Every structure is written in structure tokens, then in C-alpha cells.
Amino acid sequence: MWDSQKSLFRVSAQLFAEGIFNLLDRNLRPEVFLLGLASAKEPNEPAAVVIEPPTHRYRPSQFQEVKNRASQLEPEGPREVVYHLHPTDHDRFEKMRWYNLLRRATEATIADLEAASPTEARVSFCSQPVSVSNYQILVVLQMSAEAYHSHYALPAAPNGRAGSLLQATVQEFLHDCLRALRESDLDEDRPILDRDYNELLRAAGRRFMLAVGNGNHGLYDACNGIAALRHEGDEGVGLMALSRRHHPAVRPVLLLETPIALRDHRSMRKLLELSEENVALMSDAANLFGLGEVVALDDPNYEPLFMVHFTKHYSWDLSHAGEVMMRVVSNTPRLPRSRVDERNFERAIRRNWPDMDAAGVEYLWSLALSATSQPTGTILLISDGAAQEARRLATQCYRVTPTRITPAMVRLVTNIDGAVLIDPQGTCFGIGAILDGLATAKGDSSRGSRFNSAVRYVETSRYPCLAIVVSEDGWIDLLPPLGK
Template identity: 60%
Template structure:
């Protein structure tokens, strides 16, 4: 049985009143929710983040009705659902057995370490409790918790939940994922988000009547997530791999864009067949030398690096070789563009210093779902026809845009000075291939009738724009956000990004 998404907060029953943990808790929760939406919508709008706060009273017994506080109080979970967290944390401590005695020079250091250990157990118990709640209610959500922060007599845990389907659809690194070992870019973004929220709470707690501030740029948070992910896959402990790749991708060699492969592995790795070994390894911080060496890479042969130095050229053995081991690679694709891959899967694409998730061709089922959402009267055959046109548009290597609108005819008239109007005709894939070869959008009705090509779309400025994306994407966002007609824009960017942008009322 397919689980339905969680009900909106306004639709949930109101819980009995409980005193707040601190004065600005509601404001902070709303700020954190908006912060999460800004971050994760840049990755995948289908992740649908939901943020809430959980407070465990430090000096109250678990059967005390005020021992647990939830913000917002109208959340679908009740305080009783989390009443046993501290007991469960104590069980984890008992099951772990005796710990090694660690002696600290100062008593405060010992107390701090013991508190940190207890907080980690509480975090683990909260995650376990949420996992059981989600599974029992078939909510199809993934839950992530921050390490508790002591605030006004409460252990405050910030929880963010993401849609399980979209989250699990992305490739994850093998091995156990932890708070310091992200499994994927979405997971790294979760860790960076929780870290930023905890920092804001901690800084506000040390000031006088200060409200927690979450003002970090969304793209900067994603860059921090990218650095976390790169640190996880680094063969050594080098922290500068992400920034080194940025510096290398920004350089040109004799006017050409940087393209090539870098294999990330420890020196003399058994799965790497050496082709050419440098007598003196080149530091990765020497961007110009590395950029020049990239010209030597071709096909399977790439530069071999331990994330600190480049040792030479080599290639990985075949998968059926007993020495084979999936290794991380950096594929430099164009100027300012590169990808992080592992075992043949793309973990992250970086365009103009901004990490993004890999974007594949438009999927038929996803297109059909969005198209039916925007144009509910379309038949299956009509949606299939539009899908064929969208698929043809996605094959344009230079980027293009297909705009499907119920108001295509009046819009072609309104925008007549910034488009080429055509005699109405049903669009076909061969004609679309030619019509989309010039700048601007191809404007068609849901039945496939074309009214204009080369359309320069207009629209009002909106917060949904993304400064890291190009003019084509942002003009489509402005147009679909302010269009009075139901419409759907299929945007194909030059860097390979493909977006489905429904009109504002259907987003």
C-alpha cells in the first residue's frame, strides 16, 4: 500500500497546550523550515523537507506530561510518542558494555565528554523512535536528528524529515553512514543543515535575548555539503579536495576547456594499473600543473591522486578482476564544471562552484505525473505525444525550452515583438528539432499546436529563481510563476540540466 504524504500542519489536530521551551521557539522552527526548503529545493523539489523541534525536559520524569515538548504543537506526533527516549538511550548505554576509561587533565573536560556521549545516545534513541513511528504509520519519510543542545532546561533536538522515495533514489556510498561520513549529497546537505541550525541556536543562547539567525546562503550550504562528501571519499585526510577541483576546473589550457579524469586512490593501489609515474608528485594545490597534466588523460586513463598529490597516469582494472574495487573519480567536463563519481555512478555535479544532484533525462512517469497535474483533462495518448516532444527537446545539446500552455495563442500575440509567430500547426519531433535550434522557447498548446518559436519569455521576479543557473532557467521560472494560464516549461540547459517547471498554481 502506498503511503500518503504527511498532512500539512494546518490540517493536523491541535494538541493540549504545553509551555514553550524558550521565547522564540516558534519563530526559529518556521525559519528552519524555510531554510530547509530553500536548500533542498535546489537539490530536488520532491524531497519535501519538514522540520520540527523536540524538547526533552532535563529535570522531569518521563511520565510527567510536560517532560516532552514538540514544536509545532499541532504536529501529527504527540509528546507521548517520544516519552521513552531517555530510557531507550540508557538501554543503548547498558547494551554497549563498559567503556574504556579516559582520563582528562581537567574535570570540566571529563564532564564535557560525558555529556557529549549522553547527547549522542539521546540522538540515536530519537532516530530509532522516529524510525519505528514512520514504519508503523507507513509515512514514507526519512528522519534525521541533530545532536541535542541544552537550552533552558531542555535537551532540544531538531528533526528534519525528507520524502523517502526521492531520497533513496540517489546512489549512496557503500559502508555505514554517520554524522561525519555522508552517504550521498542529500545526506551531506542534511548534515550541513543540522550543523547550521545547531550553530544558530548555540550562538543565540550565549547572547542576551538574541533570536537564532539562519542567514547563510543556500548555495553556500550546498558547497559545505559538497566539501563534506569529498572528505568522505578522499583516500587520505586532505580537506582541500573540493576547492582544488574548483581551481582546476576554472583554468583553461591553451584556450581549451578542462576535460579529463582524476582517479582518487592511495598510492600504489592494487586496483590501479600504472601507465606513467611522475618522479616528483605534483601537489594538488598546483592547479596550473594539474590542469596541464589533464591533457594527458584519455578514455579509461586518468591522473592518479590521493587527494593531496598527483603521482602519474593509470587506469582501473576491469570489474571481473579480483583486484577490482570501486573507486571515486573526478570527471572534469567543461569550464567550471566537474562531476564526482563512484563505481560508475554520479554522486554530485558541480557547475560554477555549486553542487547539484545528477540530472538524468526526463522520465516518462515523472513527466506524465506533472503534465496530468497541470492539464488534468489530457488523455493518456495526448500526454504520450507531449512526452515525445519533451524527449526530443531534452536531446538538444546546446539547450532549449519547450513551453506548453493553454494560453499559447494569446501569449504568442502578446509576445509578438519578442518571438517569431508561425502559422498554427501540430508540432512533430522533426520540426521541433529544427524549431528549437535557435534561442528562445517553442510555444505550444497542450494538444501540440505550435504558435511561436524563439520566444523570449517574460514574467515577474520571484524568490524561486536561482542565481547559480542560467538566464534560460530563470526566465522560465519567472514566466511559469506569473502566467495566468496553466503551463509547463521543459527547460534544457547547456550544461545538461533538465527541469520541469509547472505554473505556480500547480507547482
Template identity: 40%
Template sequence: MLMPVKVRGFWVFTILKLREEAVKSIPSLKKSNVLGRYEIKKSLLEATISNYLSACSTALQIPDVGEELNVFNRNGPEFIRSGGETFLNSFALKFHGEHFNLFELINLISSQYYEGAESSGRIIISQNEHPAVNVTLKFIDPINLSNHKAIRKLLEMTSDSISLLANGNEAYGMGYVADYDFKEEDLFIIEFKGHFKWELKHLEEILMIVEYFQPKLPRERIGKELFSDHLIRIFSSIKHDDINTVWDIIQAATEQKHGTMVVISNKAAEEADRLNSQCINVEPINFSSDIMRLVTAIDGAVLLDPKGKCHALGVILDGLATDKGDSARGARLNSAIRYLDTRDNDECLIVVVSEDGHINLIPYLKPRIPRHWIDYLIKDLQEVNESEEVDIRVFNQTMRNLERLAFYLFPKDCDTINELRENIESKIEPDIIRIVYRDFIPNPEMNKNYYK
């Protein structure tokens, strides 16, 4: 929350409410002060929120604010981008006591090719003569980071153990980190992952991912609770010990840097025989994590049964073209979607690990919710409809909550909500600005198993 703005004699506060659990899950630094005076942002989220609230304060100073709905000149992605700039650029203040556009410099470096190869390598950013930085090669004349081509060339000399060293403004040598106290939060790593792609890290924790100038938070690796829930809901006879076995195998598969795919099927043996000409059949065996890391290094999927036994390696999945695919995603994911679309009577879960580390579960099942959530919201809508005067605030809040849970509505729910909404809207004065809501339509994939 920023300082309030006085509008027509009233002090107006802008407050942004967030879920505490979600905020705590976001990677963040602990310290926020530089030289005891200047505040730096601890995360991409904090920097974005700060920029958003600042824009709100500015908007409140517009004459006759509120007479038009659109008061911002930026959309959501633009706020996130400015948040990323603010977050990274504050490191320049941390190391130099002055602002400059480090975010822009890193993006331009990531855009450079070297002999046809996309950007790769790492830059360690810290103060000069940092006690945890061991310099193996020192440049007599430091190279400014704005010299994009020269920096890109130097990145070719980096490896897993040796990085380019910079102070946020200039590259001054090559070296590595040893005995760093992470509580100091004064040493960061920029890791280049391809053309216009890079990550900001504190040690091995990814604070921000940037692709084509657009910052985003790191994707959460698949959690055991979510994965176990999918196994329980898809495989009718799976045991607790089987879940743990399969989980350990999947954990090993997700470490494959080049991406991989694991198919878990109750008909794994039959599928191994059917696809014999396009896979390597093996005697059913429970893999260790180490073996799983090895077998996922080759092309094709690994075929498991629900007990975690492997039946085939390097499986080339078949399937027919389907409108459920996504042309914006990779061949591996679309292959999994096509295959699953032809296995209507099978209990099957496919884990797709992309080259960028993103993990997809196919099918992805929405979380289960208590049925009474829907019942309470319908009851709230009925109360609004029965009241003598429509409470527009309660009506809009209820409708927004129903829109968030639209997937979980049965046909009868949709009919009831649509009828109530129409009745309520007919009672609202026509000259009042209102939100237009569409009719709810039942989702064909919804069934009672999505209720707890």
C-alpha cells in the same frame, strides 16, 4: 544526533527529523569508516547534517542562549557548502590518512581556462596502483593538484575513454578504469562540466554537483508516475497505451546532451499547418526511440499529438511576451512559456530538456492532495481557538502546515483561516514572543482538480 550539551542544569539534545523516503532517494556511499577509526561521510546530506548539528551544539554553549533568535553565523547555503567540503575532503583522509582541502583544489582547477575554453575532462581519484586502474601513460614527476594551470592543461588530453589519474593529492598519469568492484568504494571520478562547474561521481552515479563553489544534489530525472499524472490531467481523452508510447519517446528525448523541446498538443496537426513556415512538416508517424534521438539533435521543438505521433520537426514556437517568464532561465524554457500562454484553449504539455540535463514540464502541475488534509488543519485551528488557553505550539505547527499547503486553499478556506488566526492571536499575551503570520490569499490557478 550529537552528544547533548548541559544548559542551566539540563541536558539538551539536538535532533533533526527527516523523511525516510527522501533520505533514501539521495545518492550515498555504503561505507563510513577509514582504517577502522576515522569516520567519513557517505553523502552530501550526511556531511551537511553533521555540520549543522555540530553548529547547534556550539550554539547551545553560548551564554544566555535562547535570548536571541539568531544564534548561527551561517545561513542554509553556507551549511551546504561546508557539507560539500567535508564530504569531498574526507576522501583525502581515505587515500592519504590526512586532511587537506581537496574541495578548494577542484574548484580552482574548474575556474581555469585553456586557450579560451572552459574546464572539461575527468580525473579518476584513487590510491596509487589501484587494481582497477589501467595506466596508459605515467608521469615521471607527478604534478600536484594545487598546480591548477598545469592540471587544467592536462585535462585537455582526456576523452570519454581516457582520464587523468590522481591520488587525491597529485596527478600521476593517464588511464582508464576496468573491472572495478563498486562495493569497494575506493575509486571516484571528478568530471568537469564548465567554468566553476564539476561533478563528483562513484562510477556513473552522481554524488554531488558543484557550481560556483555551491554544492547541490543531482536533480532527479523525470519519473513516469509524475509524467503520466500530467498527461492524464491535461489530456481529457488520453488512453493508457498512449501514455506508454509518449513516455518512451520522451525518455529518448531526455538523452539529448545539447537540450531539446517536445510539444505534446491535442491540436498538433493544426499547429503544424499554422507554423508551416517555421518548421519541417512530416506525415504523422510514431517514432521509435532511436529516431527520436536523431530528430532532437536539430534546433527547434518536436511536435507530437497525445497518441505519440509526430507532426513536425524543428518547430520554432511563437508567442507573446509574458510576465510568467524567467530571465534567469534559458531561451528554450522562456520560449515554451510564451507559446503556452497563447494556447488557452489547447490541451498542451511541453517537455523542456536543458543542456545541463534539467527537465521542466510546462505547465508544471502541483501534486494532487486529499481535500481532508485542509479540513483537518482548519479543524485543528478551530479547536485552538475554542480552547480556554491558547496552545501556542499547536497553533504554530498548524499554521506552518497550512503555509505549506497555501496553494490548495479556496477563497472560503482563506477567509476562515484568517479569521481564526486573528481571534487566536488576540488571545496571546502581548509580551510573549510570537511568529507573525500573513493573511492567506487564494491562488488564481487553484481548482478542484488539484484534490484527489
């Protein structure tokens, strides 16, 4: 398989990764490559280490010491004695232990290579090895570190459970790759990585909720079941706090003598009517045991909690410490709407207008935040030539009397299609502008016309400018991007 199908598998895995992770965040830009370590060759022998694709920026020679590095990860001193009932269990246990050391050594090697690289920072994830045709094959997934770390996640858990929907999706993706590698080696006619993208994301949602519910299975499906029900014709809207019993951050208001299992969706849906604002149903992820008031942030007993917010029919959000971690609509999870990071916005402003004072940056930030709340999408264009561009685009925009715009005004003028033209001082010169520009190789055929027209404009503009693009599907981009 390694000789005849490695390229096919790698391409299939790359397309699979793009299809899945683009549904979560297009800025992740996933990249997949395969690393093969020969089972019976010395590290310096020809073909002892192979990489697919061969043109990858990493070279086989950079991974020659992976096996030695794995050996050095062995703990010193006597190892824990494990007793196995079946004769082959010990060999299988030892093989999996060695495979885990190889994975850790590969991840450490890639981390060293990335640290020394002058290119964009990438975060890497490595699968367990699979033995195929005398090679231990590892699937490596890399993505933009900036985009990956922009999403809120729980601290790393010692049991390896996912701390976010994104981490759970990575784990599901690598698990599917391993399964496909094993099956492809046994059956050449079997389709490679043909799982539906949304099906994988639902599996990732269930996996993530295991960490949220301390290992309790069924929490994800229970929330979907509750959200799917109506009570007396009304949509399910309310709060549920996930915590241990007698949690200091939840003051009991009403306790049930007999807890209700979360699988009793109809009872859960009916009692959801009791919740409001900071008063939520109290659950330990297995049973509902009452109604409680969540204390305020400034309360000495405050501790971050998981909250499930049922927003409407078939829809619910999971949040922790005020951060929405997962948004589920019609049983399909997504990451929350991408937001512009204030530090990145300030960096983008300073790149074009290095002399702008802090008050000016803060004012433009308030305008950008207002624009990003537009549900139907918009473009806020900050340009030194806003006045001249409003005159040039007079036939394809509505020119206005120069007015210093406010966040409330931004919400109003972005209700129509087109860009809002302002200068760095916040003076508005035009609304509803249809941006033009020459075609550029930096466009993205997977994005809509709003994004691509903004790309063309900023790439060919004669004036320093920054475009905040809010797409209708919720993604937010700063153009030109900071990595340019």
C-alpha cells in the same frame, strides 16, 4: 530561551533550510521542527515533551517514550573502559553518549510515525540534543523521501561520513542549528542562522570530499585551484581518477618517479593536458602518481571509481560509477541537473492513459528525454486534445501539419520559446505555444513563468494531459505531479 525564543529560532531554521535546499533541489520541500525533552520531569508530566510549532502534525504524547527507548539502546554486557586524563572528561563523555542515544531513539520514533502515516513519505534527520533552559532540544529536518532518494549516494559509511553532497549539506545544516542554539542561549542579540547559503554549500562540498578522498583534507580546494588555472591560454579540460595505487581498474600508462602533491596546482594543471577520454591522471587524493587507462565496464577488473572531470574554466564534476554526484562552478557546488525518472514517467503516463502499450510508453519516454536535454528550457505537452488546443491557441502558437515527431525533431522545435503540443501517439500539432489557464493556488512564486503557466494550464485543461517542464535553471517537473 526555550520559552521566549523557540518560535523565532524555529522560523529562522525553516527559512534557512528552504534557502539552502532549494538551491539543490526545489522538490525536497524541507520542513523543520523542534522537539524538547524536559531534563527533570517524568514523561507523563505536563510539558515534559514540547514541540515547536505547537500545531505540528506530531503530538508531544507520541514522544513520551523516547528516553525509555534510548535506555533500551544501551548495549548489554560490560562496556568498553575508557580512561580520561581530566576529571571532567568522563562526565562529558557520558553526556555525549546519552545524547547520541536520545538522537537515535528520536529518529527511530519518527521513522515509526512516518511508516504509519498515509501522507507523503518523508525522510528525517535529527540533530544531537542541546541543553537549553532545562530541556534537551533536538532539531528535526524532514524532506520529501522521493526527491531525496532520487539523488545518487554512496552506501552508508560506518564512520558517519556523508555519502553525497545532499547528505553533507544536511550535516552542515544541523551543525549550524546546534551552534546557533548554543549561541542564542548565551547572547540574545546575536543573529540566528545568518550564514551565507553558498558558503554552507562550499563547506558541505569539502565535507563530502573527505569521504571521497578517504579523509584527505584539501581535495575539494585542490580541484578548485586546478580548474581556475589556464595552460597556454586554454581552459582546463581533462580527467582525474581517484583511487588507491595499483588499483586493478586502472592500467598504468605512465608513472612518475616522484609523485606530485595535489596542492601544486600549476603542475597538476599542466599534466591535465595528457588526459583524454578513458586515459586519466591517477591520484590517491593526496598526490598525483601517474597516468592510467580506466578499464571498460565489461572488463572483469572493472570497479566503480571516483572521477573528477574538469569541464571548463572554474568548473568540474565529480562522478562515481558513471553517476555525476556533484557539479562545481566558480567554487560553489550543486547537485547535477535533475532528471526525469523513467519509472515515474511511466506512472504519470499510465495515470492518464492506462491502456497504452509498452511500445507507446517507450516512444513517449524517448521524446521526453530529448526535451530534457534542451539547455534553455522548454515544455513538452502531451494531451488528448492537442489538435483542438492547437486550433484554440492559433494566435499564440505556430500550427504545423500533423506530423509524428521524433526525438531529433524535438531537439529542433524546442529551440524556440513555448510549448510543443503532441497527442499520446506522438503526433505534433503546434510548436512555440504560449499556454494559458486560470490562476490556481498550486502555483509557486519562487518558480519562473514557464513553470507557473504550465501549472495553470494542466489544472484547468479539459483534456487528460501531461506536461514535461524543463526550466532554464535545469530543473525538470512532471505536471500534474504524481503526488496529486
